Amino acid sequence: MAILTPAQIDALGELGNIGASHAATTLSQMLMGQIEMTVPSVEIVDLADIYKHVTDDLSALVIFEMQGEIEHGGYVIFLMPLSSAMRMTNTMLGMTDEEREINEMDESALNEIGNIMVSAFLDATAELLGLVMLPSPPILVIDMGHAAIEQLLAEVAMDVNEVVFFHTKLVCDQYAINGDLLMLPEMTTLARILEMMDQLLKSHI
Amino acid sequence: MDVNLSRSDPKAIMIGIGDYHVGVEPMTSIGLGSCIGLILHDTRLGIGGMAHIMLPESGGKRDRPGKYADTAIEVLMKELTAKGCSKKTLQAKLVGGAQMFANFSGNLSIGLRNIEAIKMYLKNYEIRITGEDIGGNKGRTVTYCAANGFIVRVRRADGACSEI
Numbered sequence: 073m074a075i076l077t078p079a080q081i082d083a084l085g086e087l088g089n090i091g092a093s094h095a096a097t098t099l100s101q102m103l104m105g106q107i108e109m110t111v112p113s114v115e116i117v118d119l120a121d122i123y124k125h126v127t128d129d130l131s132a133l134v135i136f137e138m139q140g141e142i143e144h145g146g147y148v149i150f151l152m153p154l155s156s157a158m159r160m161t162n163t164m165l166g167m168t169d170e171e172r173e174i175n176e177m178d179e180s181a182l183n184e185i186g187n188i189m190v191s192a193f194l195d196a197t198a199e200l201l202g203l204v205m206l207p208s209p210p211i212l213v214i215d216m217g218h219a220a221i222e223q224l225l226a227e228v229a230m231d232v233n234e235v236v237f238f239h240t241k242l243v244c245d246q247y248a249i250n251g252d253l254l255m256l257p258e259m260t261t262l263a264r265i266l267e268m269m270d271q272l273l274k275s276h277i
Numbered sequence: 278m279d280v281n282l283s284r285s286d287p288k289a290i291m292i293g294i295g296d297y298h299v300g301v302e303p304m305t306s307i308g309l310g311s312c313i314g315l316i317l318h319d320t321r322l323g324i325g326g327m328a329h330i331m332l333p334e335s336g337g338k339r340d341r342p343g344k345y346a347d348t349a350i351e352v353l354m355k356e357l358t359a360k361g362c363s364k365k366t367l368q369a370k371l372v373g374g375a376q377m378f379a380n381f382s383g384n385l386s387i388g389l390r391n392i393e394a395i396k397m398y399l400k401n402y403e404i405r406i407t408g409e410d411i412g413g414n415k416g417r418t419v420t421y422c423a424a425n426g427f428i429v430r431v432r433r434a435d436g437a438c439s440e441i
Contacts, residue, residue, distance in 0.1 A: 222294065
Protein backbone atom coordinates (compact mmCIF):
# COMPACT_ATOMS: atom_id res chain seq x y z
CA MET A 73 0.00 0.00 0.00
CA ALA A 74 1.13 3.48 -0.75
CA ILE A 75 2.15 5.10 2.51
CA LEU A 76 0.46 8.45 2.93
CA THR A 77 2.58 11.58 3.14
CA PRO A 78 2.02 13.87 6.15
CA ALA A 79 0.44 16.40 3.77
CA GLN A 80 -2.01 13.77 2.52
CA ILE A 81 -2.91 12.75 6.06
CA ASP A 82 -3.54 16.42 6.89
CA ALA A 83 -5.69 16.84 3.80
CA LEU A 84 -7.72 13.73 4.62
CA GLY A 85 -8.11 14.92 8.19
CA GLU A 86 -9.43 18.25 6.98
CA LEU A 87 -11.82 16.55 4.59
CA GLY A 88 -13.07 14.35 7.40
CA ASN A 89 -13.33 17.35 9.70
CA ILE A 90 -15.74 19.07 7.32
CA GLY A 91 -17.81 15.91 6.93
CA ALA A 92 -17.87 15.12 10.64
CA SER A 93 -18.83 18.70 11.56
CA HIS A 94 -21.87 18.44 9.35
CA ALA A 95 -22.74 15.05 10.85
CA ALA A 96 -22.35 16.46 14.38
CA THR A 97 -24.60 19.39 13.53
CA THR A 98 -27.41 17.08 12.38
CA LEU A 99 -27.03 14.99 15.54
CA SER A 100 -27.17 18.12 17.67
CA GLN A 101 -30.38 19.17 15.90
CA MET A 102 -31.98 15.75 16.34
CA LEU A 103 -31.13 15.59 20.05
CA MET A 104 -31.64 19.29 20.63
CA GLY A 105 -28.45 19.23 22.66
CA GLN A 106 -24.88 20.37 22.33
CA ILE A 107 -22.42 17.97 20.69
CA GLU A 108 -18.67 18.11 21.25
CA MET A 109 -16.52 16.70 18.49
CA THR A 110 -12.86 15.72 18.65
CA VAL A 111 -10.50 16.70 15.87
CA PRO A 112 -10.66 13.75 13.47
CA SER A 113 -7.65 11.50 13.35
CA VAL A 114 -6.46 9.78 10.22
CA GLU A 115 -4.27 6.82 10.96
CA ILE A 116 -2.75 3.99 9.03
CA VAL A 117 -3.62 1.02 11.20
CA ASP A 118 -2.25 -2.49 10.92
CA LEU A 119 -4.98 -5.16 10.92
CA ALA A 120 -3.37 -6.74 13.98
CA ASP A 121 -3.86 -3.45 15.87
CA ILE A 122 -7.51 -2.81 15.03
CA TYR A 123 -8.42 -4.05 18.52
CA LYS A 124 -6.69 -0.96 19.94
CA HIS A 125 -9.25 1.19 18.13
CA VAL A 126 -12.44 -0.89 18.33
CA THR A 127 -13.26 -2.94 21.42
CA ASP A 128 -15.34 -6.07 21.98
CA ASP A 129 -17.81 -4.16 24.18
CA LEU A 130 -21.51 -4.47 23.45
CA SER A 131 -22.21 -1.74 20.92
CA ALA A 132 -24.68 -0.52 18.35
CA LEU A 133 -23.18 -0.02 14.89
CA VAL A 134 -24.94 1.58 11.96
CA ILE A 135 -22.98 0.60 8.87
CA PHE A 136 -23.13 2.15 5.41
CA GLU A 137 -21.33 1.36 2.22
CA MET A 138 -20.16 4.41 0.27
CA GLN A 139 -21.77 4.27 -3.13
CA GLY A 140 -22.54 6.65 -5.97
CA GLU A 141 -19.91 7.67 -8.49
CA ILE A 142 -17.50 5.35 -6.78
CA GLU A 143 -18.71 1.78 -6.55
CA HIS A 144 -17.87 -0.16 -3.38
CA GLY A 145 -16.10 2.89 -2.00
CA GLY A 146 -15.58 1.51 1.48
CA TYR A 147 -17.60 1.99 4.67
CA VAL A 148 -18.79 4.67 7.05
CA ILE A 149 -19.76 3.46 10.52
CA PHE A 150 -21.51 5.17 13.41
CA LEU A 151 -20.60 3.19 16.51
CA MET A 152 -21.95 3.72 20.03
CA PRO A 153 -21.82 1.79 23.29
CA LEU A 154 -25.25 0.16 23.53
CA SER A 155 -26.01 2.15 26.69
CA SER A 156 -25.42 5.39 24.77
CA ALA A 157 -27.57 4.17 21.91
CA MET A 158 -30.43 3.49 24.32
CA ARG A 159 -30.11 6.94 25.90
CA MET A 160 -30.11 8.43 22.43
CA THR A 161 -33.32 6.70 21.33
CA ASN A 162 -34.88 7.39 24.74
CA THR A 163 -34.12 11.08 24.29
CA MET A 164 -35.63 11.10 20.84
CA LEU A 165 -38.64 8.93 21.66
CA GLY A 166 -39.36 10.62 24.99
CA MET A 167 -38.68 7.56 27.15
CA THR A 168 -36.59 7.14 30.28
CA ASP A 169 -36.13 3.40 30.95
CA GLU A 170 -32.51 2.51 30.16
CA GLU A 171 -32.68 -1.11 31.31
CA ARG A 172 -35.30 -2.24 28.79
CA GLU A 173 -34.52 -4.52 25.86
CA ILE A 174 -33.78 -2.86 22.54
CA ASN A 175 -36.88 -3.00 20.32
CA GLU A 176 -37.88 -2.38 16.71
CA MET A 177 -38.62 1.26 17.39
CA ASP A 178 -35.08 1.78 18.76
CA GLU A 179 -33.63 -0.01 15.78
CA SER A 180 -35.40 2.12 13.21
CA ALA A 181 -34.55 5.26 15.20
CA LEU A 182 -30.86 4.29 15.23
CA ASN A 183 -30.91 3.54 11.52
CA GLU A 184 -32.53 6.89 10.86
CA ILE A 185 -30.11 8.84 13.07
CA GLY A 186 -27.21 7.08 11.36
CA ASN A 187 -28.69 7.73 7.95
CA ILE A 188 -29.13 11.45 8.53
CA MET A 189 -25.65 11.84 10.03
CA VAL A 190 -23.82 9.80 7.43
CA SER A 191 -25.69 11.45 4.57
CA ALA A 192 -24.56 14.83 5.92
CA PHE A 193 -21.02 13.50 6.28
CA LEU A 194 -20.86 12.21 2.71
CA ASP A 195 -22.67 15.22 1.22
CA ALA A 196 -20.15 17.62 2.71
CA THR A 197 -17.08 15.64 1.69
CA ALA A 198 -18.47 14.87 -1.76
CA GLU A 199 -19.33 18.50 -2.40
CA LEU A 200 -15.81 19.56 -1.60
CA LEU A 201 -14.38 16.95 -3.92
CA GLY A 202 -16.97 17.49 -6.61
CA LEU A 203 -18.24 13.95 -6.88
CA VAL A 204 -21.38 12.09 -5.84
CA MET A 205 -21.09 9.86 -2.78
CA LEU A 206 -24.23 8.25 -1.42
CA PRO A 207 -24.77 6.01 1.56
CA SER A 208 -26.22 2.54 1.00
CA PRO A 209 -29.25 1.59 3.09
CA PRO A 210 -28.02 1.17 6.68
CA ILE A 211 -27.26 -2.12 8.37
CA LEU A 212 -27.65 -2.17 12.14
CA VAL A 213 -25.54 -4.53 14.23
CA ILE A 214 -25.92 -4.88 18.00
CA ASP A 215 -22.88 -6.85 19.09
CA MET A 216 -19.14 -6.55 19.68
CA GLY A 217 -17.77 -3.61 17.68
CA HIS A 218 -14.60 -5.46 16.73
CA ALA A 219 -16.56 -8.49 15.48
CA ALA A 220 -18.70 -6.39 13.15
CA ILE A 221 -15.70 -4.44 11.80
CA GLU A 222 -13.89 -7.72 10.99
CA GLN A 223 -16.44 -8.56 8.34
CA LEU A 224 -15.89 -5.17 6.67
CA LEU A 225 -12.13 -5.62 6.86
CA ALA A 226 -12.44 -8.98 5.10
CA GLU A 227 -13.77 -6.95 2.16
CA VAL A 228 -11.43 -3.93 2.17
CA ALA A 229 -8.21 -5.56 3.37
CA MET A 230 -8.13 -8.73 1.31
CA ASP A 231 -4.81 -7.78 -0.27
CA VAL A 232 -3.43 -5.29 2.23
CA ASN A 233 -2.34 -5.52 5.85
CA GLU A 234 -2.96 -1.89 6.76
CA VAL A 235 -6.06 0.22 6.47
CA VAL A 236 -6.62 3.95 6.59
CA PHE A 237 -8.74 4.52 9.63
CA PHE A 238 -10.59 7.75 10.05
CA HIS A 239 -11.99 8.43 13.52
CA THR A 240 -13.96 11.22 15.23
CA LYS A 241 -15.49 11.08 18.66
CA LEU A 242 -18.85 12.75 19.27
CA VAL A 243 -19.95 13.49 22.83
CA CYS A 244 -23.18 14.91 24.19
CA ASP A 245 -22.68 15.60 27.92
CA GLN A 246 -26.25 16.68 28.47
CA TYR A 247 -27.60 13.17 27.79
CA ALA A 248 -24.36 11.23 28.52
CA ILE A 249 -24.17 10.01 24.95
CA ASN A 250 -21.00 9.26 23.06
CA GLY A 251 -20.31 7.69 19.72
CA ASP A 252 -17.61 7.24 17.11
CA LEU A 253 -17.79 8.10 13.47
CA LEU A 254 -15.46 5.83 11.51
CA MET A 255 -14.56 5.62 7.87
CA LEU A 256 -12.77 2.74 6.19
CA PRO A 257 -12.17 3.64 2.54
CA GLU A 258 -11.46 1.04 -0.10
CA MET A 259 -7.89 1.44 -1.35
CA THR A 260 -8.88 2.42 -4.90
CA THR A 261 -11.33 4.98 -3.52
CA LEU A 262 -8.68 6.38 -1.26
CA ALA A 263 -6.28 6.79 -4.18
CA ARG A 264 -8.99 8.64 -6.10
CA ILE A 265 -9.86 10.90 -3.17
CA LEU A 266 -6.19 11.76 -2.68
CA GLU A 267 -5.80 12.58 -6.34
CA MET A 268 -8.82 14.90 -6.21
CA MET A 269 -7.50 16.57 -3.08
CA ASP A 270 -4.13 17.15 -4.70
CA GLN A 271 -5.84 18.88 -7.60
CA LEU A 272 -7.98 20.89 -5.23
CA LEU A 273 -4.93 22.05 -3.28
CA LYS A 274 -2.99 22.92 -6.43
CA SER A 275 -5.86 24.98 -7.80
CA HIS A 276 -5.78 27.07 -4.63
CA ILE A 277 -2.09 27.87 -4.69
CA MET B 278 -21.18 -5.50 35.21
CA ASP B 279 -20.16 -8.72 33.59
CA VAL B 280 -16.65 -9.97 34.12
CA ASN B 281 -14.55 -9.29 31.08
CA LEU B 282 -12.40 -12.35 30.58
CA SER B 283 -10.07 -10.83 28.05
CA ARG B 284 -9.21 -7.96 30.36
CA SER B 285 -9.34 -9.92 33.59
CA ASP B 286 -5.98 -11.34 32.58
CA PRO B 287 -3.86 -8.37 31.59
CA LYS B 288 -0.89 -10.65 30.94
CA ALA B 289 -2.70 -12.47 28.14
CA ILE B 290 -1.01 -12.04 24.78
CA MET B 291 -3.35 -10.19 22.47
CA ILE B 292 -3.56 -11.83 19.09
CA GLY B 293 -4.88 -9.27 16.61
CA ILE B 294 -6.29 -9.95 13.17
CA GLY B 295 -3.82 -11.94 11.07
CA ASP B 296 -1.53 -12.58 14.04
CA TYR B 297 -0.55 -15.85 15.72
CA HIS B 298 1.35 -16.98 18.78
CA VAL B 299 2.80 -20.26 20.04
CA GLY B 300 3.64 -20.93 23.69
CA VAL B 301 2.30 -21.74 27.15
CA GLU B 302 1.19 -18.23 28.18
CA PRO B 303 -2.44 -17.11 28.25
CA MET B 304 -3.52 -15.74 24.89
CA THR B 305 -6.65 -14.04 23.63
CA SER B 306 -8.36 -12.84 20.47
CA ILE B 307 -11.10 -10.29 21.07
CA GLY B 308 -14.20 -9.69 18.98
CA LEU B 309 -14.05 -12.57 16.54
CA GLY B 310 -16.68 -11.95 13.88
CA SER B 311 -16.18 -13.55 10.50
CA CYS B 312 -12.60 -14.32 11.54
CA ILE B 313 -11.71 -17.56 13.26
CA GLY B 314 -9.60 -18.17 16.32
CA LEU B 315 -7.86 -21.47 15.62
CA ILE B 316 -6.23 -23.08 18.62
CA LEU B 317 -3.88 -26.05 18.34
CA HIS B 318 -2.93 -27.76 21.60
CA ASP B 319 -0.48 -30.54 22.35
CA THR B 320 -2.03 -32.68 25.07
CA ARG B 321 1.29 -34.31 25.93
CA LEU B 322 3.56 -31.26 26.20
CA GLY B 323 0.94 -28.75 27.33
CA ILE B 324 1.89 -26.11 24.79
CA GLY B 325 -0.15 -24.71 21.96
CA GLY B 326 -0.80 -21.88 19.58
CA MET B 327 -3.55 -19.56 18.45
CA ALA B 328 -4.08 -17.81 15.11
CA HIS B 329 -6.61 -15.06 14.32
CA ILE B 330 -7.49 -16.07 10.76
CA MET B 331 -9.27 -13.57 8.51
CA LEU B 332 -9.48 -15.21 5.07
CA PRO B 333 -9.60 -18.77 3.68
CA GLU B 334 -6.81 -18.68 1.06
CA SER B 335 -3.44 -16.93 0.89
CA GLY B 336 -3.16 -17.25 -2.89
CA GLY B 337 0.60 -17.53 -2.45
CA LYS B 338 1.06 -14.50 -0.16
CA ARG B 339 3.61 -15.19 2.59
CA ASP B 340 3.88 -11.81 4.33
CA ARG B 341 1.22 -12.40 7.01
CA PRO B 342 0.91 -16.14 7.63
CA GLY B 343 -1.64 -15.84 10.47
CA LYS B 344 -4.10 -14.04 8.19
CA TYR B 345 -5.04 -16.97 5.94
CA ALA B 346 -6.28 -20.47 6.79
CA ASP B 347 -3.69 -22.35 4.73
CA THR B 348 -0.62 -20.40 5.86
CA ALA B 349 -1.82 -20.10 9.48
CA ILE B 350 -2.08 -23.85 9.93
CA GLU B 351 1.23 -24.29 8.18
CA VAL B 352 3.07 -21.82 10.43
CA LEU B 353 1.43 -23.10 13.63
CA MET B 354 2.38 -26.68 12.70
CA LYS B 355 5.92 -25.65 11.86
CA GLU B 356 6.49 -23.81 15.15
CA LEU B 357 4.76 -26.45 17.27
CA THR B 358 6.71 -29.25 15.62
CA ALA B 359 9.90 -27.30 16.24
CA LYS B 360 9.00 -27.29 19.94
CA GLY B 361 8.64 -31.06 19.89
CA CYS B 362 4.89 -31.40 19.33
CA SER B 363 3.66 -34.30 17.29
CA LYS B 364 0.65 -34.64 15.02
CA LYS B 365 -0.56 -37.55 17.13
CA THR B 366 -0.99 -35.48 20.28
CA LEU B 367 -2.13 -32.23 18.67
CA GLN B 368 -5.79 -31.30 18.82
CA ALA B 369 -7.68 -28.33 17.39
CA LYS B 370 -10.50 -26.08 18.52
CA LEU B 371 -12.26 -23.45 16.41
CA VAL B 372 -14.07 -20.30 17.50
CA GLY B 373 -15.73 -17.66 15.31
CA GLY B 374 -16.75 -17.68 11.65
CA ALA B 375 -20.00 -15.82 12.25
CA GLN B 376 -21.92 -13.89 9.66
CA MET B 377 -22.50 -10.68 11.60
CA PHE B 378 -24.78 -9.19 8.93
CA ALA B 379 -25.77 -9.81 5.32
CA ASN B 380 -22.91 -8.68 3.09
CA PHE B 381 -23.32 -5.54 1.01
CA SER B 382 -21.72 -7.30 -1.93
CA GLY B 383 -23.99 -10.35 -1.65
CA ASN B 384 -20.89 -12.56 -1.51
CA LEU B 385 -21.03 -15.92 0.19
CA SER B 386 -20.45 -15.59 3.93
CA ILE B 387 -16.74 -15.13 4.56
CA GLY B 388 -17.19 -16.77 7.96
CA LEU B 389 -18.50 -19.98 6.42
CA ARG B 390 -15.72 -20.02 3.84
CA ASN B 391 -13.18 -19.64 6.65
CA ILE B 392 -14.70 -22.57 8.54
CA GLU B 393 -14.69 -24.82 5.46
CA ALA B 394 -11.10 -23.96 4.57
CA ILE B 395 -9.75 -24.52 8.08
CA LYS B 396 -11.54 -27.86 8.43
CA MET B 397 -10.15 -28.99 5.10
CA TYR B 398 -6.57 -28.06 5.96
CA LEU B 399 -6.82 -29.63 9.42
CA LYS B 400 -8.00 -32.83 7.75
CA ASN B 401 -5.01 -32.73 5.41
CA TYR B 402 -2.73 -32.48 8.43
CA GLU B 403 -4.75 -35.22 10.19
CA ILE B 404 -5.41 -32.99 13.19
CA ARG B 405 -8.50 -33.89 15.17
CA ILE B 406 -11.05 -31.16 16.03
CA THR B 407 -12.13 -31.65 19.63
CA GLY B 408 -14.23 -28.54 20.11
CA GLU B 409 -15.85 -25.71 18.22
CA ASP B 410 -18.11 -22.70 18.71
CA ILE B 411 -18.61 -21.50 15.16
CA GLY B 412 -21.08 -19.93 12.76
CA GLY B 413 -24.20 -18.04 13.78
CA ASN B 414 -24.35 -14.26 13.78
CA LYS B 415 -22.75 -13.25 17.08
CA GLY B 416 -19.25 -12.05 17.92
CA ARG B 417 -17.01 -13.98 20.29
CA THR B 418 -13.95 -13.26 22.42
CA VAL B 419 -11.73 -16.27 23.02
CA THR B 420 -9.10 -16.96 25.69
CA TYR B 421 -6.81 -19.94 26.05
CA CYS B 422 -3.91 -20.86 28.28
CA ALA B 423 -1.95 -23.96 27.29
CA ALA B 424 -0.53 -24.37 30.79
CA ASN B 425 -4.04 -25.07 32.13
CA GLY B 426 -4.85 -27.85 29.68
CA PHE B 427 -6.97 -27.62 26.59
CA ILE B 428 -9.68 -25.34 27.93
CA VAL B 429 -10.92 -22.62 25.59
CA ARG B 430 -13.14 -19.90 27.04
CA VAL B 431 -15.61 -18.06 24.85
CA ARG B 432 -17.43 -14.86 25.78
CA ARG B 433 -20.31 -13.29 23.85
CA ALA B 434 -21.19 -9.60 23.62
CA ASP B 435 -23.96 -10.00 26.22
CA GLY B 436 -21.41 -11.33 28.72
CA ALA B 437 -22.45 -15.00 28.49
CA CYS B 438 -19.42 -17.26 28.87
CA SER B 439 -18.88 -20.88 27.92
CA GLU B 440 -16.03 -23.38 27.72
CA ILE B 441 -15.26 -25.71 24.87
